[in-house]
Amino acid sequence: MKTIRVALLGLGTVGKGVYHHLTTNRKRIEKEFGITIDIATIIVKHPEKHHSFERKELISNDFQTILDNPDIDVVIEAIIGREPAFSYLTKSIQAEKHIITANKEMFAFHGKELLHLANAYNVQVGFEATTAGGIPIIHTIKRLFQYNQISKLTAILNGTSNYILSEMRNNKLSFEEALQQAQQLGYAEANPTNDIEGYDSFYKLMILSLLLYQEQPNWDYVKRKGISTITSKDIANHTANRERIKLLAVLEKQNDNISARVEPLAIPESHPLYGVEGVQNAVILEGSIVGEIMLSGPGAGASPTASAILEDLTFILRTGLSTHISPIYS
Numbered sequence: 001m002k003t004i005r006v007a008l009l010g011l012g013t014v015g016k017g018v019y020h021h022l023t024t025n026r027k028r029i030e031k032e033f034g035i036t037i038d039i040a041t042i043i044v045k046h047p048e049k050h051h052s053f054e055r056k057e058l059i060s061n062d063f064q065t066i067l068d069n070p071d072i073d074v075v076i077e078a079i080i081g082r083e084p085a086f087s088y089l090t091k092s093i094q095a096e097k098h099i100i101t102a103n104k105e106m107f108a109f110h111g112k113e114l115l116h117l118a119n120a121y122n123v124q125v126g127f128e129a130t131t132a133g134g135i136p137i138i139h140t141i142k143r144l145f146q147y148n149q150i151s152k153l154t155a156i157l158n159g160t161s162n163y164i165l166s167e168m169r170n171n172k173l174s175f176e177e178a179l180q181q182a183q184q185l186g187y188a189e190a191n192p193t194n195d196i197e198g199y200d201s202f203y204k205l206m207i208l209s210l211l212l213y214q215e216q217p218n219w220d221y222v223k224r225k226g227i228s229t230i231t232s233k234d235i236a237n238h239t240a241n242r243e244r245i246k247l248l249a250v251l252e253k254q255n256d257n258i259s260a261r262v263e264p265l266a267i268p269e270s271h272p273l274y275g276v277e278g279v280q281n282a283v284i285l286e287g288s289i290v291g292e293i294m295l296s297g298p299g300a301g302a303s304p305t306a307s308a309i310l311e312d313l314t315f316i317l318r319t320g321l322s323t324h325i326s327p328i329y330s
């Protein structure tokens with residue numbers, strides 16, 4: 001049986017999710033695909049933290065071992081921040097390895113460079129997990145929205161903010177109480193700035209712009225406002241008007257002009273995003289032929305994000321372009 005060797009960068013929420021689902025589905029994948037997916041190595045920052053991990057012999061902090069191993073076909077990256085993630089993925093592509101990333105901040109900054117580089121080296125880049133968690137928005141746009149032109153995208157892309165706003169309304173919590181609850185439940189990080197100040201939605205929106213229009217608007221002209229100034233009174237006033245405040249990310253292309261914004265807006269009951277609650281995400285696309293469609297689902301978390309990564313992996317296995325992976329289905 002053919003073996004595909006995968007390197008995993010990061011063993012946090014996402015990395016553990018990927019490890020778990022790769023391990024528990026191993027037999028089924030072997031049966032259905034005739035292929036064994038082997039995790040060859042796991043790179044983390046602090047190996048000593050992972051002494052109780054069931055396969056601790058795979059763990060190190062030495063990225064070079066991946067480059068030195070020509071048998072590793074795919075590098076899955078789930079670490080934090082722009083560096084060293086960008087350098088690691090650049091080197092992986094140059095070593096002719098396919099890459100998959102969940103790292104939205106890094107990909108919003110460097111996605112275009114990585115895609116170009118991957119093209120030159122004839123390897124693939126999976127980035128489904130960077131945007132809208134488990135919703136297959138990237139593949140939907142890339143594979144199923146080629147004939148339509150998308151003039152506008154409106155989305156809820158940050159589950160943490162959406163959860164906080166839902167809790168403030170449904171359970172009459174203050175912003176601080178709702179944030180604290182989100183942190184206790186693991187929806188918000190100890191430093192929640194990225195989520196509540198709109199950066200997370202902004203990065204995802206820039207990735208969607210790159211995908212839809214092959215370019216991004218000038219970041220300096222993109223409005224980015226989060227939810228940290230929303231008060232219980234704001235929520236109550238809009239609720240009385242049968243409106244809900246949502247952190248919306250909007251991307252539009254008119255003529256040749258791309259505009260984008262992230263901001264909390266009150267939407268009426270008739271709006272399709274009105275019923276998107278809690279940690280759910282949703283994306284509305286306006287296609288030139290199909291009209292308006294909406295995709296919704298879990299926006300973050302170990303399993304939804306692992307799902308996106310593993311669908312990218314499956315796609316690479318099916319269509320692998322490099323000389324060292326032949327397509328499973330011809």
Ligand SMILES: NC(=O)c1ccc[n+]([C@@H]2O[C@H](COP(=O)([O-])OP(=O)(O)OC[C@H]3O[C@@H](n4cnc5c(N)ncnc54)[C@H](OP(=O)(O)O)[C@@H]3O)[C@@H](O)[C@H]2O)c1
Binds near residue numbers: 010013130133
């Ligand atoms: N959590 C989600 O629901 C979610 C959803 C979509 C996308 N993402 C993205 O996925 C990525 C990972 O998120 P997460 O929630 O899994 O983060 P996390 O729980 O904080 O885990 C981060 C992992 O990255 C490792 N790491 C950090 N810096 C490193 C470095 N310089 N070299 C090697 N390893 C390093 C850490 O190593 P140690 O364990 O040794 O500290 C840890 O294992 C982020 O880019 C995030 O934006 C997350």
